Amino acid sequence: MNPGVLTDEVTKKFAEKLSSKITDQLNTGILILDTDFNIVMWNSFLEVHSTKVSNDIIGKNVFEVFSELPERWLSRKLSSVLQLGTPNFCSWEQRRHLFELPHTRPITTDCEFMAQNCTFLPMEESGKIEYISILIEDATDVCHYQGQLQKALDKLALMSRIDGLTQIYNRKHWQESLEQEFAKARRHDKALSLIMFDLDNFKQLNDHYGHQGGDQVLIEISKTIGNLLRVEDVFGRYGGEEFAVILPETSILGAIELAERICQTVANTPIKFKESNIIATVSIGVAQLTERDSHFESLIMHADDALYIAKNNGRNQVCSGSDNELLKQVSA
Numbered sequence: 001m002n003p004g005v006l007t008d009e010v011t012k013k014f015a016e017k018l019s020s021k022i023t024d025q026l027n028t029g030i031l032i033l034d035t036d037f038n039i040v041m042w043n044s045f046l047e048v049h050s051t052k053v054s055n056d057i058i059g060k061n062v063f064e065v066f067s068e069l070p071e072r073w074l075s076r077k078l079s080s081v082l083q084l085g086t087p088n089f090c091s092w093e094q095r096r097h098l099f100e101l102p103h104t105r106p107i108t109t110d111c112e113f114m115a116q117n118c119t120f121l122p123m124e125e126s127g128k129i130e131y132i133s134i135l136i137e138d139a140t141d142v143c144h145y146q147g148q149l150q151k152a153l154d155k156l157a158l159m160s161r162i163d164g165l166t167q168i169y170n171r172k173h174w175q176e177s178l179e180q181e182f183a184k185a186r187r188h189d190k191a192l193s194l195i196m197f198d199l200d201n202f203k204q205l206n207d208h209y210g211h212q213g214g215d216q217v218l219i220e221i222s223k224t225i226g227n228l229l230r231v232e233d234v235f236g237r238y239g240g241e242e243f244a245v246i247l248p249e250t251s252i253l254g255a256i257e258l259a260e261r262i263c264q265t266v267a268n269t270p271i272k273f274k275e276s277n278i279i280a281t282v283s284i285g286v287a288q289l290t291e292r293d294s295h296f297e298s299l300i301m302h303a304d305d306a307l308y309i310a311k312n313n314g315r316n317q318v319c320s321g322s323d324n325e326l327l328k329q330v331s332a
């Protein structure tokens, strides 16, 4: 026998043994399929992370063994790798997982199964593509931390829009919303109304019950009024004890009706603070967008003028009117 051939064979066998050992110790799943999608290889990583043992599934069709697989999507993907002879990739962000494998973070993550990055590689044999190798990487950690980061970003975004005391929108967000609603109302020729209200004699209330008592009133009134609104209405804290509600697609009549309800509900809802039941009242100004209003701020101005009249008329009441009538009343 030719000693060169012997050495080649020994080297080949050694290389095969070595590659099989490496394959079994890899921290990556390797699944090899033939052109009919029958399983040719299912490595140790996949055995450890699934209930399937290589000997039981070799030779079987992958879709028969794993009923959870998205058959249409995966067959198309595999066929394109076979036809084009080029690798393909699917990240966990596109499809969270291919196989329903349990992960090793059972408590701390929202992921139900191991998140997977999958690489599809065509494998040539004698110049023909005979197999596809699917490499499966565990991406659960990345997926988990990305999820945590997204939650933190969502919370930050929400906090930047919310008033810390009353948990309703802050002035900045409320005003941005009014700007958008103003543009929408103009574009679609829809009604838009505004309610602005201010707690009556709040300085006295603060002096009597202390700042904590005043804070409790602001919190409770925000909750009470929040419950009277529709989901499309935008409720915000405009200033210290001044609030505002944007009412999209609402005429002045609808806005006045709601304002009356707010006024009565506040006056009829005592607020518990320590041993006391605090009765607070509000004065309300209502305005509707008119053709002459070229900017969203004029709507605020009209509602604020009406609020001023409500205060002057004795508080705990609703006031509204067209800008001309109001101006006459304000300057009278």
Ligand SMILES: Nc1nc2c(ncn2[C@@H]2O[C@H](COP(=O)(O)OP(=O)(O)OP(=O)(O)O)[C@@H](O)[C@H]2O)c(=O)[nH]1
Binding pocket: 165, 198, 199, 200, 201, 202, 203, 204, 206, 210, 211, 212, 213, 214, 215, 218, 239, 240, 241, 311, 315
């Ligand atoms: N407790 C508390 N008080 C606040 C807050 N923001 C503003 N105030 C108080 O609200 C009071 C508002 O007083 P004024 O502007 O004189 O108005 P008012 O006493 O309500 O009188 P009218 O509006 O004319 O009925 C001030 O004493 C502010 O310190 C807050 O977040 N918490």
